[in-house]
Amino acid sequence: MISKRNWKSAIGVIALLASAAHSYLLQQPIVHVEMEKAGMHRTLTYRVQFDFPLAGKDCDYMLLQPLPAAVYISTDELDDLQRLKRLSAVYPKFVNIEEPTERAQPFSVLLRGVPKLMEIVTLPIHFRYHAPSDKRSTSMVAIATPELYLNCPIADSELVDNELVARPDKLYCLNAHKSRFDENIVTDTEPTTLHNLERCNWKQIHVEYQLRAPLRAEIPVGNTNAYAPVLYGTIILTWTMAIWTMLRTLSSSRRINQRLNEQRQLQRKVK
Secondary structure, three states: OOOOHHHHHHHHHHHHHHHHHHHHHHHOEEEEEEEOOOOOEEEEEEEEEOOOOOOOOOOOEEEEEEOOOOEEOOOOHHHHHHOOOOOOOEEEOOOOOOOOHHHHOOOEEEEOOOOOOOOEEEEEEOOOOOOOOOOOEEEEEEEOOEEEEOOHHHHHHOOOHHHHHHHOOOOEEEEEEEEEEOOOOOOOOOOOHHHHHOOOOOEEEEEEEOOOOOEEEEEEOOOOHHHHHHHHHHHHHHHHHHHHHHHHHHHHHHHHHHHHHHHHHHHHOOO
């Protein structure tokens, strides 16, 4: 028989354990973001950490990385990384890499993973050139911190405590075509299928961000006043090289013809 005092002690221990477990669930995921410091072609490196209750569960997460118009991705490069299983991402199928910043549009890349105690994800990015200016020689480009979305099966949904969720009253649908998340608005025309439930069961999660340095890059900008000198200089250099090539070709042709004539004369003398 268990005494009344022992029962109370056991209940107290269980309550303490439940309280500890509850507080343990409230630990926010940690996302450490770092960008290479120099160059037009850089890499964003993410270290994603989840607390123990979520690590190893049958959940999926996505980092939504917004990219400004001054940044582009090489879809061929990301396709190769996915083929080599070094990246799992959702991104636009076509990105015009030739457009200057002023005509480009911002977009997002979704980096997919499963919750782990620690996971490292890398994303290669490239900076666009800006239109020439007569007022500045550089342009500062800032990259925003990513958003974190989590999708867990119904059986594990209790692990995602409301205090971890940025908007507890909102669910989001994965819009893979536009590489973004849209707010889930339930309509009668939307069939209730397992696919739709999984696609529209994403929650935005609070994140603790750790940045070693601001995600900013200083991009050189051409000088508008240098356009005319560069243009005329290029034209003059091009025509000079073309004329030099023509004269050189004519001179070589004369030498070849002269040698051929000399060989013919020698052959006639021998005969």
